[in-house]
Amino acid sequence: MTHPRTLRVDYDQTTRVICVVGSELNVNLNRSAPPRARFYSVKCTPGVQCAVRPSPQQKSPLSPTPLGGNSVLLIRMSRASQHENDSKLSIQYYGESEEVLGRAILHLTALEISLDVDADRDGVVEKNNANKGSWKWGPEGHGAILLVNCDSERLYKKKPDNEKDNVSTVSDLKDMSLMVLRTRGPARLPEGYKLAMHISQGDAESVRVFRTADPKNTARQNLFYKYFVKDYPLVLSREVLTQEVSYLGEAAEMNFYVEGLKFPDNDFDGLISIHLSLLEPISSRLPETPIFTDTVVFRVAPWxxxxxxxxxxxxxxxxxxxxxxxxxxxxxxxxxxxxxxxxxxxxxxxxxxxxxxxxxxxxxxxxxxxxxxxxxxxxxxxxxxxxxxxxxxxxxxxxxxxxxxxxxxxxxxxxxxxxxxxxxxxxxxxxxxxxxxxxxxxxxxxxxxxxxxxxxxxxxxxxxxxxxxxxxxxxxxxxxxxxxxxxxxxxxxxxxxxxxxxxxxxxxxxxxxxxxxxxxxxxxxxxxxxxxxxxxxxxxxxxxxxxxxxxxxxxxxxxxxxxxxxxxxxxxxxxxxxxxxxxxxxxxxxxxxxxxxxxxxxxxxxxxxxxxxxxxxxxxxxxxxxxxxxxxxxxxxxxxxxxxxxxxxxxxxxxxxxxxxxxxxxxxxxxxx
Missing domain, CATH: 3.75.10.10 (L-arginine/glycine Amidinotransferase; Chain A)
Incomplete structure (x- = not known):
């Protein structure tokens, strides 16, 4: 799915931008142009894709493009960056006589970020399914499924697993739905950027999310702890609606385990949304703002x-x-x-x-x-x-x-x-x-x-x-x-x-x-x-x-x-x-x-x-x-x-x-x- 995002740039300034692969940056060319600008041209490095809407009327391919009042530059990245700011784009503005009036420069860092679930219901968490953010009934339908974790791994002093504060056994994980955070890009995020997972107050009554203890070594850990697991931290719950999650860098995956807390009822239709947002810093005194959000939807299985x-x-x-x-x-x-x-x-x-x-x-x-x-x-x-x-x-x-x-x-x-x-x-x-x-x-x-x-x-x-x-x-x-x-x-x-x-x-x-x-x-x-x-x-x-x-x-x-x-x-x-x-x-x-x-x-x-x-x-x-x-x-x-x-x-x-x-x-x- 396409995630459009409005981006503000200014002439004679360099803007450092993170672009998530699959998202689209929208730059209003007229707003970022200097006074008296009548034309513009765009140049970019390989891996950056750009187009202008509405399509401009040019005298020739080599001449500057007339600047319209509603011209919007659409920028997309085709692959993840290996290093921070390794892609460039410049917008050059011209006057009536095609003299240069100014230039806006973008340093682009591309990331692949996807929060993934078993949206096609085949038992496999596929990457970036186009239908993961919605639910549809039927054999041609889509949407992930969540069980209420209402059995008990305890034989003594028992209580349903969804009333416990922790995950204690591998079999308990099997009752939960796997959700995978997949990332690709530079070894680390630019300074101040964060990934945060979050749910609404309403959904928090019906779901909890745990994450794997050691995301870089999950396979070896699960082999070592064949029956018992250790330290699966709680990420989201009734008390915690949002929490920062690690960006692992390069090509990486982190497993999360989603647990249903309640069955559908007159006050709950069974649908739950979980969101992952990339947060951008504004200043040290102000909170970060989301610049990209990925969403997955679960339906709680009926009794x-x-x-x-x-x-x-x-x-x-x-x-x-x-x-x-x-x-x-x-x-x-x-x-x-x-x-x-x-x-x-x-x-x-x-x-x-x-x-x-x-x-x-x-x-x-x-x-x-x-x-x-x-x-x-x-x-x-x-x-x-x-x-x-x-x-x-x-x-x-x-x-x-x-x-x-x-x-x-x-x-x-x-x-x-x-x-x-x-x-x-x-x-x-x-x-x-x-x-x-x-x-x-x-x-x-x-x-x-x-x-x-x-x-x-x-x-x-x-x-x-x-x-x-x-x-x-x-x-x-x-x-x-x-x-x-x-x-x-x-x-x-x-x-x-x-x-x-x-x-x-x-x-x-x-x-x-x-x-x-x-x-x-x-x-x-x-x-x-x-x-x-x-x-x-x-x-x-x-x-x-x-x-x-x-x-x-x-x-x-x-x-x-x-x-x-x-x-x-x-x-x-x-x-x-x-x-x-x-x-x-x-x-x-x-x-x-x-x-x-x-x-x-x-x-x-x-x-x-x-x-x-x-x-x-x-x-x-x-x-x-x-x-x-x-x-x-x-x-x-x-x-x-x-x-x-x-x-x-x-x-x-x-x-x-x-x-x-x-x-x-x-x-x-x-x-x-």
Missing amino acids: IMTPNTLKPVEVFVCSTPDNYKFLKSMKNLVAKCGYKLKICSEFVNRGDRWIQDELEFGYIDSPHQRFPVVLDSPRDGDLGDFPYDELLGPDFGYVTRLANKEDVSSLDSFGNLEVSPPVTVGGKHYPLGRIIIGVAFPTATKGRNMTKVVQDFLWAQKVQEPIALFSDWLVVGHVDEFMTFVPAPDRKGFRLLLASPAAGYKLFRGLRRDGHGQAKLFDGLKDEKAVTVDEILDDEGFRAENNYVQSCIDWNRDVLKRELGLDEEDIIDLPILFKLHEHKSEYRAVAYYPDMVNMIVLGRELGIPKPFGPRVNGLCALEAEMLSLMGGLGLNCTFIDDFAAYHKLLGEVHCGSNVRREAFDFKWWNLEM
């Missing part, structure tokens, strides 16, 4: 959620005094799938079994580094310390959003935070899917909502544009109580599963028609009264409650079809009934029997709450229906008994488990925005 269709890496469950049967079934299922299982002990969870509600797994990505990041919900139950104490570590990041305790409701638990597989909606592609949250109905005058700080954070990530569903009709209020996604071999590569009281009543009416009206739900369950199919179908109040629930789910069905571009063929209705509970004169719903939509998805294996439905010919009719529906997609069902340990406490298999999954192959920066 990205992973849908059920991505391959699992690790499954998390809690051990409690009463969930032995559940835990045994989960162990068997995960072992069958061949994934890792991490059991959060009673000592750690302190009786809080709802590991889905406490945290959500995601990741951050850049051309040079990628690692998982856990989002800690503001619910802060007895599992509140688990994400920080047990997950934060080397190459495993942590982020949370804090809210006022009085603002936090059940809707801030992350069973109320899901993400769809990739979809295309009205020609717009969402290759990373869309985040789904539950809120109060739009026309409700009162009701529970996910806190603003969490919603702001999710929206600010941009790459998985959120969808808000109506979930406040539920006692617990989580979207995972009535919907989930499973992989499919056809159509869009997945199916949306929705809880459906209508499908439940259809199934039970079919059972009665076939003579099984006396078949019992909950038969044989301890401390649970068995209920026949006929009793369910004949209870008009219960039917009315489920009609209400179906209307709530249908409202969400329409939203999901519209916002995810789904057809009816992309949706499967699961036979699930609900019942209403009254609390403070408000009625909200819970699943009547174990909520089969609230499942864990592990590739082609599904862990589904065992529904304890009516048995027909020795088989549970609800299980048989699930086997039929999921078997058509090539999915296998394992029914897990969570009745006493989870269902009776208003949760199910999904609520009591969590899954970390592989990242998308798609690179977020290639999104068309």
Whole structure:
């Protein structure tokens, strides 16, 4: 890019000038001319390029050029100087009769200065990329990427690396973006000149910059300190907005490491600019002034959620005094799938079994580094310390959003935070899917909502544009109580599963028609009264409650079809009934029997709450229906008994488990925005 700079010169004086290769010096010839000057001529040494705008009218190439009122001399240097003042340019002025009236002389020193980043996103810091000072989305886009350095190299007394005051390990540097200062020119700058790196006050809240300890010997130092680094000084931070950096002379490079401090949010769009300026001295009593500035732009990588269709890496469950049967079934299922299982002990969870509600797994990505990041919900139950104490570590990041305790409701638990597989909606592609949250109905005058700080954070990530569903009709209020996604071999590569009281009543009416009206739900369950199919179908109040629930789910069905571009063929209705509970004169719903939509998805294996439905010919009719529906997609069902340990406490298999999954192959920066 061209950096134009106005230069003032005077006749009968010699001006010493630094010109950065790639910049342009603009000299107004009329302002620098002596009185009565009518013509001029310009001479320069090799390596100096000059032109005049507007193009002058000359009588002949050898005659002086008429001096116009707006004639501007444009001066550029084609290569760096080997020595100070080793290039010359003179401007000679003439009178009406072409007599010499005066001469202005420039002694020029050319420098190459570039602040460089990986602007083309290929993992290499190229020299002076023309697009390094801006950001553009898409596969043909440009602009460097910055990670929030939110993992921790410490295993004891841990805290995120971006909260430490220093760099201690080589692996910590890998989480930062490399920025290179490249210079070429004389061995030293002319006296009084300086290089300064600087950021704005606003950007300083989101970024820090470190530099290599020994810029002339970086390779040998990194070889010697293979695992630990020594003395990587902090250059820019919240407290230091500008700092002088060394000019190394001749042909040299200095490495800087840029660290993200915060994710995009409602007060931060994710873009950060870092500047490098060449400062010129005026006098010993006055501050230096910038004569050249180079700028690079970074975008902070967003936090990205992973849908059920991505391959699992690790499954998390809690051990409690009463969930032995559940835990045994989960162990068997995960072992069958061949994934890792991490059991959060009673000592750690302190009786809080709802590991889905406490945290959500995601990741951050850049051309040079990628690692998982856990989002800690503001619910802060007895599992509140688990994400920080047990997950934060080397190459495993942590982020949370804090809210006022009085603002936090059940809707801030992350069973109320899901993400769809990739979809295309009205020609717009969402290759990373869309985040789904539950809120109060739009026309409700009162009701529970996910806190603003969490919603702001999710929206600010941009790459998985959120969808808000109506979930406040539920006692617990989580979207995972009535919907989930499973992989499919056809159509869009997945199916949306929705809880459906209508499908439940259809199934039970079919059972009665076939003579099984006396078949019992909950038969044989301890401390649970068995209920026949006929009793369910004949209870008009219960039917009315489920009609209400179906209307709530249908409202969400329409939203999901519209916002995810789904057809009816992309949706499967699961036979699930609900019942209403009254609390403070408000009625909200819970699943009547174990909520089969609230499942864990592990590739082609599904862990589904065992529904304890009516048995027909020795088989549970609800299980048989699930086997039929999921078997058509090539999915296998394992029914897990969570009745006493989870269902009776208003949760199910999904609520009591969590899954970390592989990242998308798609690179977020290639999104068309």
